[in-house]
Amino acid sequence: MKKLLLSACVVLSTTLPSFCQVKDFKTIDNGGTGPYKAIAASEATLPQHVVYRPKDMTGAAKANGPLPVIAFGNGGCFNSSIETERMLSDIASHGYVIIAIGPLVKNGVQDRTSTPASMLTDAINWVSRTNNKDYKGNVDTNRIAVMGHSCGGAQTMFVSADPRVKTSVLFNAGMGDMKMAGADRTSLSKLHHPILYMIGGPTDIAYKNAELDYERIQHVPVSIANLDVGHAGTFAKEYGGAFSGMAKDWLDWQLKGRNEKSTMFLADSAKLTSGWQIRSKNFVSTSAKTAAMDSLLRSFVDQGKVSCVAAFVAKGGKTLYHNAQGYKDLERKTPASPQDYYILFSQTKAVTTVAFMTLVERGLVKVDDPVSKYFPGIPDSVVIAVENGNYKTRPVKTPMTFAHLMSHSSGIGAGLAGQLRRAAARPGGATAGGQRTADASMNARYLKDDMLALAKYPLGFDPGSEWNYHVSTNMLAYMVEVISGKPLRQYVKETILGPLEMNDTDWYFEPGRLARFVKAYSYADGKLEAASNRYSEGTVSPVQTYCEGAIGLNGPIADYAKFCQMLLNKGEWNGRRILKPETVTLMTTVNQLPEQNGGGKGFQFGLGFELYNAQKKPVPEVSNTAFAWGGLYGTEYIIDPENDMIALFYLNMPKRDRLYPVFLSKAYQLFK
Numbered sequence: 097m098k099k100l101l102l103s104a105c106v107v108l109s110t111t112l113p114s115f116c117q118v119k120d121f122k123t124i125d126n127g128g129t130g131p132y133k134a135i136a137a138s139e140a141t142l143p144q145h146v147v148y149r150p151k152d153m154t155g156a157a158k159a160n161g162p163l164p165v166i167a168f169g170n171g172g173c174f175n176s177s178i179e180t181e182r183m184l185s186d187i188a189s190h191g192y193v194i195i196a197i198g199p200l201v202k203n204g205v206q207d208r209t210s211t212p213a214s215m216l217t218d219a220i221n222w223v224s225r226t227n228n229k230d231y232k233g234n235v236d237t238n239r240i241a242v243m244g245h246s247c248g249g250a251q252t253m254f255v256s257a258d259p260r261v262k263t264s265v266l267f268n269a270g271m272g273d274m275k276m277a278g279a280d281r282t283s284l285s286k287l288h289h290p291i292l293y294m295i296g297g298p299t300d301i302a303y304k305n306a307e308l309d310y311e312r313i314q315h316v317p318v319s320i321a322n323l324d325v326g327h328a329g330t331f332a333k334e335y336g337g338a339f340s341g342m343a344k345d346w347l348d349w350q351l352k353g354r355n356e357k358s359t360m361f362l363a364d365s366a367k368l369t370s371g372w373q374i375r376s377k378n379f380v381s382t383s384a385k386t387a388a389m390d391s392l393l394r395s396f397v398d399q400g401k402v403s404c405v406a407a408f409v410a411k412g413g414k415t416l417y418h419n420a421q422g423y424k425d426l427e428r429k430t431p432a433s434p435q436d437y438y439i440l441f442s443q444t445k446a447v448t449t450v451a452f453m454t455l456v457e458r459g460l461v462k463v464d465d466p467v468s469k470y471f472p473g474i475p476d477s478v479v480i481a482v483e484n485g486n487y488k489t490r491p492v493k494t495p496m497t498f499a500h501l502m503s504h505s506s507g508i509g510a511g512l513a514g515q516l517r518r519a520a521a522r523p524g525g526a527t528a529g530g531q532r533t534a535d536a537s538m539n540a541r542y543l544k545d546d547m548l549a550l551a552k553y554p555l556g557f558d559p560g561s562e563w564n565y566h567v568s569t570n571m572l573a574y575m576v577e578v579i580s581g582k583p584l585r586q587y588v589k590e591t592i593l594g595p596l597e598m599n600d601t602d603w604y605f606e607p608g609r610l611a612r613f614v615k616a617y618s619y620a621d622g623k624l625e626a627a628s629n630r631y632s633e634g635t636v637s638p639v640q641t642y643c644e645g646a647i648g649l650n651g652p653i654a655d656y657a658k659f660c661q662m663l664l665n666k667g668e669w670n671g672r673r674i675l676k677p678e679t680v681t682l683m684t685t686v687n688q689l690p691e692q693n694g695g696g697k698g699f700q701f702g703l704g705f706e707l708y709n710a711q712k713k714p715v716p717e718v719s720n721t722a723f724a725w726g727g728l729y730g731t732e733y734i735i736d737p738e739n740d741m742i743a744l745f746y747l748n749m750p751k752r753d754r755l756y757p758v759f760l761s762k763a764y765q766l767f768k
Contacts, residue, residue, distance in 0.1 A: 118230075119143070122202055124181055125335050128189025132156040136185060138200035142222050144215065146177060146200045148188040153230045158611040160191040161435030161652075162236035162600070164351040167219040167255070168196040169248025171268075173277055175209040176201050179328075180245055180267075183336025187344050191352075193235050195219035197248070213251035213277045216242055220260060233608065236435065238262075238597055238654070239351045243343070244269065246302065246327070250277035257286035259670065263350040264291045265343055268327050272305030284309060290317040290379075292346045292361075294339055297324030310375070319346070319361045319376040342372065353418040353434045355386050385766045389417050392762050397422040400624055401753050403617040404432035406653045406746040410661060411739075411767045418654060424614040426624070437600065437612040438746045439531075439631045440649045441727030443656060445569045447592055448584070448645035449502050449704030450659075452572055453679050454591050455579050463502075463682070463703070466495040467571070470578055471551070474571075479512045479554040487516060489554045496559040501572040502703040503563070503688035508571055509535075510556025510564035517553050529642040530603060531634045533567060541641055543584065547574040563693040563701060566646055573645020585643045595672045596658045601651030604640040613650070616729065618751035627750050631729075647728075653746050656733065660742040664735050684723045684735075705735075715757050717764035732756045741767065 119138040127133030132150035139147055150156035150163070157163055168184060170177050177184060177196035184194045197215045198207060224237045241263045244252035249269020254277055256264045270293060271281050291313070293306045300306075303322075310320045321342055323330070330337025342360075349357040361376050389407065396402045404422030408415070420432040455461050467474045474496060477489035492507075500506040509517055518535045529541065540546040547570060556564060573584045580587045585603055593601055600612075613635075616627035635650055658669055663684070667675030687700040687707055695701065698711025705723040708714075713722070719738035726732040730747030743763040745756050 120200055120202070122200065124185040127151070128186040129335055130186065130189030130191065131159075132189055132191055134185045134188040136181060136200055139228065141226065141228065142195070142219075144175075144199060145195050145197060145219055145222075148181070148184040148192075148194040148196065149230075150188060150191065150193075153193075153234045154608065156191055157234035158608070159430070161433045161612065162234055163191050163193050164239035164241065164347070165220070165223050165235050165237060166192055166194040166241045166243055166347070167216040168194055169213065169216055169242075169244030169251035169277075170197055170211075171246035171248055172208060173210050173213075173247035173251060174198065175207040175211050178204065178206050180331045180336070182334065183331050183340040183343070186335040186340050187347065190344055190348075192347065193223065193231070194243075195223060197251075211251075213254040213279070216244075216251055216255040217258065220255075220258065224260075233606070238599065241265065241347060241351060243267065245329070245331070247277055249302070250279045253277075253283045254279040256291070257283070257288070259288065261289060263289050263346070265294065265346060266291070266306070267294050267339065267343075268296055268300055268302045268329055269293070270295075270302050270305030270307070270309045272308045274305065281309075281312065284313055285315070287313065287316045290319075290350055292343075293318070293320040294329070294342060295320065295322045296326045296329055297322050299324070300327045302327065310377075314378065317376070317379040319374060321361075322373045323371055338370070338372070353420075355390060355417070355419050358386070386417050386419075389762055389766065390419060390421065392759065393419070393421040396755055400622075401619055401755065402747055402749065403624055404436070404614055404748075405755075406432065406434055406436065406438070406744075407759060407763070408434075408653045408657045408744040409741065409763045409766055410657065410743075411741045413661060413665070416766045417763070418657075420653075426615065426617065426626075432614065434654060435600075435612070435652050436614045437609070437632070437650050437652055438614060438731055438748050439616075439727070439729055440601075440651065440656065440731055441631075441647045441729060442566075442725060443727045443731055443733065444645065444647050444649040446704045446725060447588060447649060447659065448569050448573045448576065449683070450663075450675060451576050451584070451588050451591055452498065452502070453675055453683065453703070455576065457676060457679060460579050461498065461575075463499050464497050466497055467501065467506075467575065468495060470575055473548070473551045475508070475513075475551060475553065475555045477554045478507065478558055479516070479556065482512050482516065487512065487554070492555060493558045494560055496555070498572070498575070499688055499703065500559040501568045501575070502683075503701045504565050504568045505560050505563055505689060505693075505701075506568045506571070507555030507557045507559050507562070507564065508550065509553075509567040510562070513553050513556040514564075517550065529634075529639050530637055531631050531644065531648045532642065533570065533644060533646060535567075536644070541639070543570065543574055543643060543645070544577065546642075547571055560688075561690065563689050563695050563699070565694075569646040570644050573643075576645070583641075583643070584645060592659070592674060595674060596655075596662060596669055598651065598655040598658055601649055601655040603635070603643045603648045603650070604637070605635050605650075607636045610636050612652075614748045616748050616750065618749055619753055620751050653744050657742060657744055660733055660735050660744065664737060664740070664742055684737075685721075708734075715761045715764075717761055717768075726756075730756075732760075734760065739764070739767075 249266035662669035666677035
């Protein structure tokens with residue numbers, strides 16, 4: 097009998113991963129109207145809730161990126177979501193995971209036992225921590241909403257203070273002057289994100305309270321949508337009726353960045369649409385401007401200059417734009433998503449530099465310390481002549497410091513020394529051991545191996561006398577490993593990626609994540625042509641030990657935006673401090689290069705970043721306080737303190753038109 101049960105589980109898992117962890121399930125309205133047929137499932141480790149989700153979680157995540165999560169509270173605060181299950185199932189079929197209070201109901205009988213609002217928090221905690229393979233890697237716990245009907249709306253209001261929540265939806269609910277489920281009118285002041293009220297018109301018993309809430313909320317964006325159907329909404333209709341469609345539009349906008357859905361809520365004041373009366377306030381008035389940005393990016397696609405493009409703009413910590421256009425796979429016509437992965441190449445350098453500066457703040461090293469103090473084998477001579485494979489050197493005039501490594505003025509791999517290194521190197525690129533610099537050893541299993549080999553060559557110039565790009569950050573990364581006593585990947589995850597919740601950014605991934613990457617294309621001779629995907633393929637190699645500090649990170653645009661926002665905030669993000677303000681100021685305001693250098697007229701570089709100034713900036717709108725860098729395949733970012741903004745622009749194209757300045761000018765127009 098045990099053998100038969102095991103066989104049954106194996107068969108089920110071929111169509112539904114980890115299905116043996118599902119105690120029971122049912123299908124509602126044939127799985128909904130969306131592309132991912134939904135089920136209502138009872139999970140073995142979450143028996144007091146029901147999960148409305150795509151049946152094939154992995155397939156939905158591969159096609160759509162990790163799925164946003166919604167915690168749902170029921171009418172009457174009851175222990176059953178049967179009244180709203182048609183809506184919840186339909187929303188799930190469009191690529192959402194909804195965890196509702198109360199166990200799965202298959203007999204049609206509603207459990208009217210009262211439940212606490214904390215069960216919504218329990219749902220969020222469960223999906224954030226579970227090791228269930230259906231959910232881990234397939235859900236995006238950076239995109240969480242809470243929703244609730246009637247008393248469940250009060251539960252929603254109570255839990256909305258949770259910093260993990262990105263938006264809230266109250267169905268037929270409002271606090272007014274009452275107290276319910278731990279919430280009251282003071283809960284409104286704790287809101288920190290956009291909120292939608294969906295009300296059943298004047299006959300809805302929640303109508304007056306919702307109107308009072310709408311008038312009282314002054315500090316966050318709020319919309320109220322009225323449809324004259326009463327307190328029961330349209331939940332009993334097939335697929336949840338009109339309430340389901342309106343909620344999905346809001347969620348697509350707020351959680352998936354589909355800005356075209358904002359028109360429903362922002363286009364006109366007191367707008368009447370298919371019986372809905374909709375009002376909104378406190379939104380940054382950029383709907384026309386974001387539409388113009390959509391149009392600009394779409395024009396790059398329509399002109400055949402890019403396969404796909406992603407962009408992100410934030411002002412004062414508020415996201416003004418986050419969207420993608422085009423196709424991540426042209427041949428298969430797979431639509432691009434803001435959650436797609438990009439190869440970041442040299443955007444890795446800033447992360448490595450910040451990692452090193454955390455060691456400085458811990459008192460383990462100083463910026464102006466000689467590197468030889470920690471690595472006695474570092475070169476201390478400069479090559480002056482090369483002939484027939486032999487070379488002559490002289491002693492350095494100044495010892496190499498960590499400031500030289502962070503500003504690419506160390507002399508490592510430069511000039512004649514670089515020629516010697518490249519002549520002896522095997523071809524580079526992405527290998528079975530991950531992404532590698534062009535002249536890196538193909539046999540190096542660890543970064544240490546490559547850096548010890550590099551240190552055998554002299555310098556190309558005296559430290560601090562010139563600028564020569566790239567490999568210095570690899571030596572800096574090796575020093576992070578030496579000083580911290582930990583592998584670079586581990587230390588960066590512990591000090592930066594983890595605290596900033598950059599959960600999708602890494603050097604390596606499991607094979608299933610390869611589908612998250614956009615395909616590489618080049619623009620040449622007026623047309624797009626497929627390029628090699630060896631760099632993305634290198635991220636799923638079986639050997640995952642070699643991690644460079646100069647290149648190697650990959651991930652979605654919103655992840656790196658958190659890193660940029662942290663720097664704009666002088667080292668802090670979401671209450672978590674990565675660096676002290678004075679450290680960020682040192683890194684981003686002090687030019688480390690001589691006036692005449694290999695970067696050209698006006699080129700300045702701090703510790704990890706180019707520093708824009710009156711002589712050199714990408715577009716006139718950029719302030720003289722801005723700092724930036726980018727990646728080989730067209731990923732770009734800028735952090736502009738004077739304008740209190742960040743902007744990111746992502747391509748995956750080795751050859752391309754110079755489209756970034758066009759985007760950047762438009763980005764500044766979003767708030768001017």
